Amino acid sequence: MSALVEGAAAPLVNASRFRAAHEAEWERLDQLIIRMEKRSVRALSEDDILALPLLYRSALSSLSVARETSLDRALVTYLEQLCTRAYFQLYGVPDTALRQLGRFLAVDWPLGVQALWRETLACLIFTIAGVTAGWWLVASDPSWYYSIIPDAMSGGRDPSASTEALRATIYGPQEGSGLATFAAYLFTHNSQVAIFAFALGFAFTVPTVLLLLYNGLTLGAMLCLFAQKGLGLNFLGWLTIHGSTEMFAIILAGAAGMKIGTAIAFPGREERVEAAVRAGRRAAIVMAGVVLMLLVAGMLEGIGRQTVQSDPMRYGIGLAMLAGWLAYYYLPRRREGRDALVA
Amino acid sequence: MRWWRNRKPRAPRSLRRSFVTPEGVDLRLELASAGTRASAFILDMLILLLSLILATTAIALLGLTGGSGEVVQILWLIGAFVLRNGWFILFEMGGRGATPGKRMLGLRVVARDGGRLTGGAVIARNALREIEVFLPLSFLGMQAAQDAADGFLTLFALSWTGIFLFFPLFNRDRLRVGDLLAGTWVVLNVRAALGTDLVAARAAQPCRVFSDAALDLYGIYELQTLETVLRSGRDDAIATVAATIRRKAGLADEGDDEGFLSDYYAALCARLERGMLVGRRREDKHAAFGRHRMT
DSSP states (O other): OOSEETTOOOOOOHHHHHHHHHHHHHHHHHHHHHHHHHSOGGGSOHHHHHHHHHHHHHHHHHHHHHHHHOOOHHHHHHHHHHHHHHHIIIIIOOOOHHHHHHHIIIIIHHHHHHHTHHHHHHHHHHHHHHHHHHHHHHHHOTTHHHHHSOHHHHTTOSTTSOHHHHHHHHSSOOOSSOHHHHHHHHHHHHHHHHHHHHHHTTTTTHHHHHHHHHHHHHHHHHHHHHHHTTOHHHHHHHHHHHHHHHHHHHHHHHHHHHHHHHHHHOOTTSOHHHHHHHHHHHHHHHHHHHHHHHHHHHHIIIIIHHHOOOHHHHHHHHHHHHHHHHHHHHSOOOOTTOOTTTO | OOGGGGOOOOOOOOSEEOOBOTTSOBOOEEBOOHHHHHHHHHHHHHHHHHHHHHHHHHHHHHHHTTOOHHHHHHHHHHHHHHHHHHHHHHHHHSTTOOOHHHHHTTEEEEETTSSOOOHHHHHHHHHTHIIIIIHHHHHHHHHHHHTOOOHHHHHHHHHHHHHHHTGGGGSTTOOOHHHHHHTEEEEEOOOOOOOOOHHHHHHTSOEEOOOHHHHTTOOHHHHHHHHHHHHHTOHHHHHHHHHHHHHHHTOOOOSOHHHHHHHHHHHHHHHHHHHHHTTOOOOSTTSOOOSSOOO
16 A cells, blocks of 8 residues: 555645745745844845844744644744744844934933832932941940941940041141042942842841941941040041941932832732832832942042141032932932823 | 642643744744753853953953053943843844854743743843852852851852752753743754655655554554654664564565655655544554445
């Protein structure tokens, strides 16, 4: 029965006819996609760009037809990967870097911060609570200072130091490594901590709040120490020049983390995962902004603080920076997508 | 009450996910397995470490040949920071949506809703890496360096890493915590060449003719398995399969295994396809062919 029969040609199946009719189109689409994957859409000529959506749609319909009428698995697999790659090149590719940057600076960053105002306020209150507690603890019993501030951070600034020694830490040149190195170190270190605070928000914001409280505690303790030696305002000036930017950034990082934690804990009407995704994406944009703020703060701290020695100048720069950030974030602006007629 | 016996039967685990394009076609995306993801991450870390070492040596050489020490330190600090935080973010924000490690293994990060991969999503999924991997690692490193590895603390760090590290294994979609939060997932996205047309390849030659009884033995599942065997081109597999089919169909062995299988494939394919076009899809050999036999 299975002997070779002369003249009996093998039956033609759908897949063969289908391949013969469309293989050239698929091949062309494949070549275009490869070029887009290797470089970008700009590597295509005008003709190719015009042909691309047509080729894509015809490949998609080939896939549908092949699934329904053909048993050739290799063909279906090939069309699936071709359509998937084409889909992601057509729909999934992000904007160009420059466009993204522009959008980030003009819209996403300030609006993202604006949307976090509730969390920002809460974080501010936590920080202030920390400062008050730190002040009160050290004022009532100076030995608290040693448990709040680690040795490495105090650098000789403790209750046993003389007024002159403390004054020297605020004014006068810093010994050791150069200013710019110090600035770079501060920037990288603070950014890492801020990213960390943000990521910890995932655990229902508890660690984030603790970090903010501790941050406030150290600040309050130091303030109290300097105030007891009559250097309170000078210390505040020394701090304000970069601290207004830095503390603001840390509070925003905490607020971003808090946003995620609260979205997971209290998703409201949305599904839990969806609420987390929305919060996560918006908060992440704020985090990119926080890193930029810390870059500015690092430069102010490393370079500005040592070169600017007068208190009024320090206060002036610090408060001007704060006013700048506040204006950038909270001044009302036209929302994107709102129609001019409606506005 | 044995409540756990009463569960609904589970569908077989698969990494295929239905994904419908705006044009209304289901692309059936294939998610990357946890092993592939881990390999990609290890590749990335290796490249990162290597470039860090190379950059450090280059900067050190620069410092030795007269550059000021300060510039060298700043370069290193900023460079290390950018490498650690920027490597994943910048590569995934680019057009290919993949770091070099992922690209080598044919992976791509995409938004779960099929939209554009936004900067926010990429930053979110990579910032979470900080508590997934880097925190416990640096913590352990610090403990080891101080030579004061407290038992409890080490245990805590290890279980912390464990939760996040193995998180992808505990959910169907192989999501990291970062993926979960950013609304992304990682799919396989490799280019494949179109295999040859097995039926058309036989069309030019004289071929064998099979009886209906011989062709009724198998369904679509077996046909596609046969396709895989033929495309693999392994002689021992082909000989085994050919022998089995001959035995079941009661055919004599005339020597040419591959020719026999190719002809059988073409005939079976044509027959099943004809059945399918009139609405009789025979999924596998256990399914009945329906009342009317096609002739």
